[in-house]
Every structure is written in structure tokens, then in C-alpha cells.
Amino acid sequence: MKTSILIIYTGGTIGMVKDPVTGSLKPFDFDHILKQVPELKNFGFELTSIAFDPLIDSSNLNPEVWIRIANLIKENYEKYEGFVVLHGTDTMAYSASALSFMLENLGKPVVFTGSQLPIGMLRTDGKENLITAIEIAADYKNGKAIVPEVCVLFENKLFRGNRTTKHNAEYFNAFYSYNYPDLAKVGINIHYNNAVIRNVSDGMFSINTNLDMNIAILKLFPGINKQTVDAILNIEGLRAVVMETYGAGNAPTDEWFIDSIKDAISRGVIIYNVTQCPSGSVNMGLYETGVILRDIGVVSGYDITTEGAITKLMFLLGQPLDSDKIIFYLNKSIKGELC
Numbered sequence: 001m002k003t004s005i006l007i008i009y010t011g012g013t014i015g016m017v018k019d020p021v022t023g024s025l026k027p028f029d030f031d032h033i034l035k036q037v038p039e040l041k042n043f044g045f046e047l048t049s050i051a052f053d054p055l056i057d058s059s060n061l062n063p064e065v066w067i068r069i070a071n072l073i074k075e076n077y078e079k080y081e082g083f084v085v086l087h088g089t090d091t092m093a094y095s096a097s098a099l100s101f102m103l104e105n106l107g108k109p110v111v112f113t114g115s116q117l118p119i120g121m122l123r124t125d126g127k128e129n130l131i132t133a134i135e136i137a138a139d140y141k142n143g144k145a146i147v148p149e150v151c152v153l154f155e156n157k158l159f160r161g162n163r164t165t166k167h168n169a170e171y172f173n174a175f176y177s178y179n180y181p182d183l184a185k186v187g188i189n190i191h192y193n194n195a196v197i198r199n200v201s202d203g204m205f206s207i208n209t210n211l212d213m214n215i216a217i218l219k220l221f222p223g224i225n226k227q228t229v230d231a232i233l234n235i236e237g238l239r240a241v242v243m244e245t246y247g248a249g250n251a252p253t254d255e256w257f258i259d260s261i262k263d264a265i266s267r268g269v270i271i272y273n274v275t276q277c278p279s280g281s282v283n284m285g286l287y288e289t290g291v292i293l294r295d296i297g298v299v300s301g302y303d304i305t306t307e308g309a310i311t312k313l314m315f316l317l318g319q320p321l322d323s324d325k326i327i328f329y330l331n332k333s334i335k336g337e338l339c
């Protein structure tokens, strides 16, 4: 029997064409993509595609799209060996992170990819990305998927999805995983780093689409004032804040600042400490400026990305868990999102 792969085309540059009037890029249909890559036939795979209608520029994405992707994977889980999600690069790291939490007991590859140049353009990176993503989604050994994870394939690297960040708006290496090794390097061969790929868990595959979006990001900068901090911390219905701190998780020690954070925590708002540095980890024991945060109940994000932190919070807050349990899960890796 032929290997079958489902391609879920959500939109993004990969399938865009130039609007003849404005000259800006807008999404085009999937047949257009497939026509540009006749080589796909050489795989001998059964390739099926489902395209979103309308196709979306991923900057317009909201969590409803994640729920749609999760449902599509669930409905088609038994029929396909692997899944490729074609997605705009702008928010791909958020989507791959969110899906990693929403898919339970995943035993098949879910490979996100897209491109920096539309697939119809001469120097496109879309062709190679699409071909390699399909190959990885179809790669099995002894009946088991080699990468049973939500991952991102871009240029010549495969990353764990919830460890990625879009770090380049110009070059083809749009994504990077600063705190976790590549799952595979793509050259003449695809070299999998099996030691860092997640194992399949035994349970039945299922999805969990309960998300709570009552969160915010508070990014610190020298000179941030009380009015700004309080405006964020007092948003109605707010349940958690990703606080992007300096270095190893440090923040100002001004009394007004600490009092505002303390006040939010006393109202039950979770303050999740994520470093502004792309690489490295929060360690609230290192400097006095971090120790104070730890002592008032700020939760460490360790080496999680902001994309991972946002989607992990949305996911955990969407579950019927009390605050202590949410903090317990924030402190540990649930899908390989932190060390």
C-alpha cells in the first residue's frame, strides 16, 4: 500500500501570488502550488490536500485556526501516515507550539513548513521545504514514525515545533531553535538526531482544544512606567502574564514595580518569567533582581520561548486545573518545551 500524507494548506507566502494591481502578496489556491512541484509525483506517495478557504496570511491567525488544524488531524489520523501543515512563517512558531500541547499521544509526524519566497518564483525556497517536509512526514522505521512530533522544517533543519522562533525576516533560514538541538539536519541525506526526538507514548491519540486566551505579555524595558505596567496587570479577566525579563530573569527592584507584581499575584494572576534573550534560561536565584521575583511568587519559564510560554498558558488555563496545578505544570516540561 502507498504511504499516504495529508497536506493541510492554511496559507502563507508559499502559495502567494503578486496582486497585479497593488503588487502586494496575497494567498493563492493549492493547485497552483502542486503544479509548481511536479516532482512530488516521484515520491509515489498518496498525497491528499485540504486547503483553508479563505487562505490566510498567518499574521491574521487566531487560535480558532489551531482548533481547526487539530480537528483535521483528528478526523484524518487513522487514514494517513503523516501530516504536513503549510503555514505562513509569521506565526508558525506559535501554531507549532500550540499544536504540540493540543495533540495528545501523537504517534505520527506533524511537520509545519512554509517559505520566504512564493513557490512560483524562480529562487523559491518553498519547493525544497515542501518536498523535504513530505519526506519527513512519510519517514518510518520498523513500522514506527521517525519523528512522532509536531515539528518545523525550514531550509535544511528540522526543529521541535515548540522550541522554534522566527528569527529571520530576510534569509531562507527563517527559524531557529536556540535552546534545543535540531531534530534533523537535511543535506544529501536526512540525518535524524534520534536521541533528541520524543518517543511515542502508549495512549490513544486524542486532541484537547480547550484554550483560554486571557493572557498578556509584559515586556520590560528601561524606563517602563507604573502606568504601563498597571494597565497590563489590571486588564479585566486577566489570568496570566508572560513577563519578558532581562538576562537570567531579572527585573527592576523599584518598590512600585514589585508592589504591582505582588498585587497581581495576590489577585490570582500568574506571572510567568521568560527571558528576552533568545538563548539561555531564567534562573531567579542568580541576582538579587531575580531572587525578589522568585520570593514574591513569580513562576520561572526556564528556557521556554515566548511562543511556547503563550501557548502553554493558553492550554493550561483552558483545563479544569486549580492555580497550584497550573504552576506545577508550568514548572515542568509537558511536551519537551523546556529543559
Ligand code: ASP
Residues within 6 Å of the ligand: 011, 012, 013, 014, 056, 057, 058, 059, 087, 088, 089, 090, 091, 114, 115, 116
Ligand atoms: N505574512 C506571511 C504569513 O505569515 C509571511 C510568510 O508566510 O512567510 O502568512
